[in-house]
Amino acid sequence: MGNFEDYRNHVGARPDKFYKSTLFQGDMMMVGLNCLEPGQVQPVHDHADQDKVYVVLEGSGRFTVGDETQDAGEGMVIWAQAGVAHGVENVGSTRLSVLVCIAPPPR
Amino acid sequence: MGNFEDYRNHVGARPDKFYKSTLFQGDMMMVGLNCLEPGQVQPVHDHADQDKVYVVLEGSGRFTVGDETQDAGEGMVIWAQAGVAHGVENVGSTRLSVLVCIAPPPR
Numbered sequence: 001m002g003n004f005e006d007y008r009n010h011v012g013a014r015p016d017k018f019y020k021s022t023l024f025q026g027d028m029m030m031v032g033l034n035c036l037e038p039g040q041v042q043p044v045h046d047h048a049d050q051d052k053v054y055v056v057l058e059g060s061g062r063f064t065v066g067d068e069t070q071d072a073g074e075g076m077v078i079w080a081q082a083g084v085a086h087g088v089e090n091v092g093s094t095r096l097s098v099l100v101c102i103a104p105p106p107r
Numbered sequence: 108m109g110n111f112e113d114y115r116n117h118v119g120a121r122p123d124k125f126y127k128s129t130l131f132q133g134d135m136m137m138v139g140l141n142c143l144e145p146g147q148v149q150p151v152h153d154h155a156d157q158d159k160v161y162v163v164l165e166g167s168g169r170f171t172v173g174d175e176t177q178d179a180g181e182g183m184v185i186w187a188q189a190g191v192a193h194g195v196e197n198v199g200s201t202r203l204s205v206l207v208c209i210a211p212p213p214r
Contacts, residue, residue: 002175003172003173003175003185003186003187003188003191004170004172004175004177004179004183004184004185004186005183005184005185005186006182006183006184007182007183007184008182023184023186024160024184024186024188026158026186026188026189027158027189028156028157028158028189028210028211029136029158029159029160029208029210031160031184031186031208049135050135051133051134051135051136051210052136053131053136053138053208055162055206057182063111065110065111066110068109068110068111070111072111075113075114075115075164076111076112076113076114077111077112077113077114077130077131077138077206078110078111078112079110079111079112079130079131079133079138080110081110081131081133082133082134082135084110099162099184101136101138101160101208101210103135103136103158103208103210103211104135104210
């Protein structure tokens with residue numbers, strides 16, 4: 001695994017559910033890319049012991065964190081602290097690509 | 108602290124050294140923005156027990172990770188695993204803004 005990745009090389013699509021790719025994984029953090037085609041959903045869920053951040057790189061999505069729901073496009077950064085429920089739906093007409101960092105990484 | 112931040116609201120500049128802003132901080136991860144004006148440098152350093160990732164949001168920089176040095180622009184993601192020396196210099200002519208996630212957060 002190198003230390004330099006272009007997120008565009010990790011973009012992809014699946015017909016049945018949103019697409020995931022891992023860019024980097026260490027002992028303390030995982031960095032991945034999630035791509036949601038129009039209409040695709042990452043259901044609201046939580047990680048009891050992991051902080052997570054989404055960075056919108058292309059497209060836009062309707063993000064839920066706790067009891068707050070907001071549409072967010074490129075340049076928006078969305079925080080889901082450990083234990084706070086979160087999810088996203090692509091309600092737009094183009095692909096949504098979000099970088100995701102989770103700490104500590106999923107085991 | 109809200110859960111939705113536009114990184115553009117955290118952009119800034121200092122004449123004497125590069126500019127830092129914290130977007131989010133939890134027990135497991137810190138999310139910040141570093142802005143380097145042309146010519147500014149984040150000297151090579153390491154964090155023995157923290158994984159770190161840079162996400163280039165605007166401009167470009169000359170990043171060093173371990174013994175590798177590469178110029179990286181918007182859309183590039185740069186990984187510095189715990190213990191690996193890393194730094195960045197803005198050798199371009201426009202501001203470099205990089206999102207930074209560090210896990211666990213600086214204490």
